[in-house]
Amino acid sequence: MNDKTMNEKMPLIQVKNLYKKFDQKDVLKNISVDINEGDVVCVIGPSGSGKSTFLRCLNRLEEPTGGHILFDGADICDPKTDIDLHRQKMGMVFQQFNLFPHMTILKNLTVAPMSLQKKSQEEAEGYAMQLLERVGLQNRAADYPSQLSGGQQQRIAIVRALCMKPEVMLFDEPTSALDPEMVGEVLNVMRDLAAQKMTMVVVTHEMGFAREVASRVMFLDDGDFLEENAPQEFFENPQNERLRSFLSKVL
């Protein structure tokens, strides 16, 4: 970590004029955002505003139509950049968990570190068990995903991403597919992560979580960030008219 001093000055992720078009529809309209190390950025906005597309452009699961995304100083939109290498440093958690159903929980957690980071089995499993313990699921290591509840599966999905020791975690509505009584357990894990200074970008409808945990909240509407602020200001003193009407509907 000898480039730590440099990182502190430079944002971890710099989004410059990000533009994304699906067919004839402009979904992201020249967005520019900086995400600093340790930031917990919550992205909120109406359905179809482009939140998922924005998040998925950050690790290029969605190919940007234009603009640049600098991560660790490298332009990940450059075709010459090895995106697979950068994705190892960007954990992603999906709405639908997407655990691998043909692998045990432990295998889900170790398959990537072992084959991509050349970790030994003991090392990968040791670290996985350590993280499992932190989310309270160490006794489920030998089970298959289908044997777990939605909330448990999503906690495992978070741990799976963490096992790669990522520099940033991307969440796309991680609690939206969950029964209400399981939302809390997943948010708790994310809260825990934030407390440990993990850099996080979270697309969410959980306003309470955003208010409590975020360092910044951003409002995406119709492909553009219309407002961003610290949570207290954001929720108590919204400036933008569209944000005000959005908040009045969801709060």
Place this chain on the structure above:
Amino acid sequence: MWKSFEDAFYLNFIEDDRWKYLTNGLGVTLKITFFAVLIGILLGFTVAIVRNTYQNTGKLKVANAICSLYLTIIRGTPVVVQLMIVYFVIFGSVRIDKSITAILAFGINSGAYQAEIFRSGIQSIPRGQFEAGRSLGFSYHQTMLKIIMPQAIKNVIPTLCNEFITLLKETSVAGYIALEDLTKGGDIIRSRTYSAFMPLIAVALIYLVMVVILEKVVRLIERRLKQNER
């Protein structure tokens, strides 16, 4: 009544050890089917990967065109005609074991159908699985190999077993190239004894018993596969 049955049985199966036409024929049928399915798996799997890779990445354009042509031709013509073309045209001037010809012909034929089985197996895996793999840092190929294929193959195992059953019956046209499979064995007995009922019913029964047993096995495998995981 019973006496005439006994006589007919003796004539068709015992005399001159005619039952051997059936057992030897059965051996040939099983051998052809088994190896044809193996060739079919190799071919079908390869074709499915090529077509899927082309569809997802635009790579392998030429290979994809060849595969499409292969599928169109094989699925657009009768298997008997394919068998005869392989035997009389392609290997017409070379002396080669008939059963190898048959294995090749049925294997190539089966491959076209198995390609579709594999392809739909791959496509049945939710997109989220692929994205989860890629987001961890796996390349396209690693994701296919470690995440998608194991699930796809598991899904298609029962269908592949059914393909084996189908092929088992389809190989009964092997007699067209004078290969002595089970059907041909029965037919030879008929031509020796001039009685059609016994040998042909015996042949039908043997197929039937094999198919019924195999279907039971498939159902067993299906249940086992469902038991763990999912």
